[in-house]
Amino acid sequence: QLQLVESGGGLVQSGGSLRLSCAASGDRLDYYAIGWFRQAPGKEREGVSCIESNDGRTNYADSVKGRFTISRDNAENTVYLQLNSLKPEDTAVYYCAPVWGCMDIAIMKKSQAYWGQGTQVTVSS
Numbered sequence: 001q002l003q004l005v006e007s008g009g010g011l012v013q014s015g016g017s018l019r020l021s022c023a024a025s026g027d028r029l030d031y032y033a034i035g036w037f038r039q040a041p042g043k044e045r046e047g048v049s050c051i052e053s054n055d056g057r058t059n060y061a062d063s064v065k066g067r068f069t070i071s072r073d074n075a076e077n078t079v080y081l082q083l084n085s086l087k088p089e090d091t092a093v094y095y096c097a098p099v100w101g102c103m104d105i106a107i108m109k110k111s112q113a114y115w116g117q118g119t120q121v122t123v124s125s
Helices: none
Strands: 003-007 010-013 018-025 033-039 046-051 058-060 068-073 078-083 092-099 119-124
Touching: 003 092, 018 033, 018 092, 018 119, 033 068, 033 078, 046 068, 046 078, 058 068, 078 092
Parallel strands: 010 119
Antiparallel strands: 003 018, 018 078, 033 046, 033 092, 046 058, 068 078, 092 119
């Protein structure tokens, strides 16, 4: 079964950058569409970005378009999320998960029952 571990979060100032990693074990990550989600304190979890399994097409929430970039390294069995021009409102725990598809970030749903431990991103103003 596919197991995912998120890492790369941290504390940065507004305008800074981070690269999050979603490392897979148990299966080949390129068999799956992978989505990144985030959950801020007191808010519902929301979809942030997604990369398809077959053609590598990507999709982003409007709030992060032009600032975040999702990519995959099949040799490393890892999906990355590059976070640039960070804002305080990007502060959240970020999670990756296999998803059913990337057509609509707003209704993106994971295809496995569990969530990983996530990685905390904190952006100071």
